[in-house]
Amino acid sequence: MSTEREVLLDVKDLHVTFGNGKKAFEAVRGVSFQVYRGETFGIVGESGSGKTTIGRAIMRIHPTSAGDIIYKGNRINGRISRQLDRQIIQEIQMIFQDPMASLNERAKVDYIVSEGLLNMNKKMSNEERRKKVQRALAEVGLLPEFASRFPHEFSGGQRQRIGIARALIMEPECIIADEPISALDVSIRAQVLNLLASLQKSRGITYIFIAHDLSVMRYFSDRIAVVYKGRIVELAETEELIAHATHPYTRSLLSAIPMPDPIREREKKLTVYDPSIHDYDRNPPRWQEFRPGHFILANDREIKEGFGGTRETEAEMGK
């Protein structure tokens, strides 16, 4: 079924390297995935895994060292035309993790939200701009009079809404949301997630949702890619991934999800991922589809015999 859907973003063998010479560090090591129009594509991994770097490479914030990022049939990494650059700036927007740090403290909401518009279209009249700001604010559930206030006057959840309004006003097709709810209280999290979901419904926006928490992912994403040390180790549709998590790292992430069930939680065994179980020196892993739509990074022995060392935890994980 996935073949019929329109591919919005196609990432092929992406590498991102920081520094050069001896100090070079490869943060993203050969990542490939496709994002379909209108879906929510989740990228999950621990801090330092490179998940943010992938998002930023798509945004053209980090230069790529190898591979292609194809957006609507055009390559958008490396040197591109000015016109394409402007198109991407408008069509791919980003929401950041920390709403306390991502808003200009010295600018009013009006300016923060419309800054992108001003940069793209300098000729826009003040009247038109103001109207657009009002509409964007209304869409994220903020009052129009908030436009004349400063960020410090808002709570964390409201600030995150401002961040979302700022992305929305560009009328993007794709939004990269980098841990948009990690810094928020649980009760506010639900509000922001609902807002993002309803915007997707009304506008058909494609999300690339980056997080470290699989429990939020499970609720929010259509497909999930699990990133470990710069590589995607497993990728599948959400239900498939949860039900048939195969890579030991994915399983350790699943076992770490805290559940509101004291008896089960106390008995739960944690699965800790130990990369030394692989024998990749002798038998390097390949990126392969081992169930329909379910990809995994593994070598042939692992596909045949399983990864081993994680089976005994199955009972505790409730499957």
Next chain:
Amino acid sequence: MKQETILSVRDLNIKFTLRGRVLHAIRNVSLDVYKGESIAVVGESGSGKSVLTKSFMGLLDGNGFISSGEILYDGKDLAKYKTEREWQKIRGGEIAMIMQDPMTSLNPLKTIGEQIAEAVRLHQPDIGGREAVRNKVYSYLRDVGIRKPEIRYRQYPHEFSGGMRQRVVIAIALACNPRILICDEPTTALDVTIQAQIMRLLKDLKVKYDLTILFITHDLGVVANIADRVAVMYAGDFVEIGTAEDVFYDPRHPYTWALLSSLPQLGQKGEELFTIKGTPPSLYKAIEGDAFAPRNPRALKIDFLMAPPYFEISETHRAKTWLLDPRAPKLEPPEGIRNLKNLEVLG
């Protein structure tokens, strides 16, 4: 089963003066903390959970003060402590605290070994010479799960990852030899996998060092694992207190229902997550009735008129809601949280 009380808070009121106005942050709170238990204080930001625990260590901001009530610890009333000198005897040695952000609670200019050794020398003065202190530090490092302590001793905080730094912070707290360990959102800044490991560690250390743990968090989801008891705080007051089983399997207060319902773990894909409407009440004004009533779509009339008392549901479980009054209509908790015991989610 009668448990020994280690810390007892009685009718505590804490106020802050801010630009001539008075903010009533903790409103007549009573709580018994039992020896050897781990109790979780859960609430939204601004509910007063941090203020309450800071008052146990004399760490209230300069404009905050205890206006009435008692904090009884070891036969002494901590609420009457005024001078730093008095507090020094409590801080660290009796009650130690782990802060939220491991990135900012360590000194970047000293090796982590020195930072732990400092606590050892200060709080365990009879331990002996340099060699003994060093060995003690090694043993703490091993206990918090840091391997190769001889090498790690000489390293600086920037050489550690977030989870490892939090382990160092825990080692420092342990080196003070406390009886009560307050953990203020110790895992909020960490990844889920690391979070689970730190929770596991705290649980083990609690047994090994005979600690009482007071756990502060905004996320009910994370405390099921560690907490023996859960106290839910709203607008400066505990609205529900019970064992973890009581609060998760048989929650009674509408606010507890709301907190549980909004957990993304319980969300069904494609459906809206439950959200709590509105904002917590301003604590500058006196609160009339049930503080949660304005945000509770199913609030009763009396909720707006009179504050409910505690109703005892069982020996361990009490809640402040009129729903428990025999005259109140019977309201069922929201469907999504009725059966947390048999949750069928996540592999």
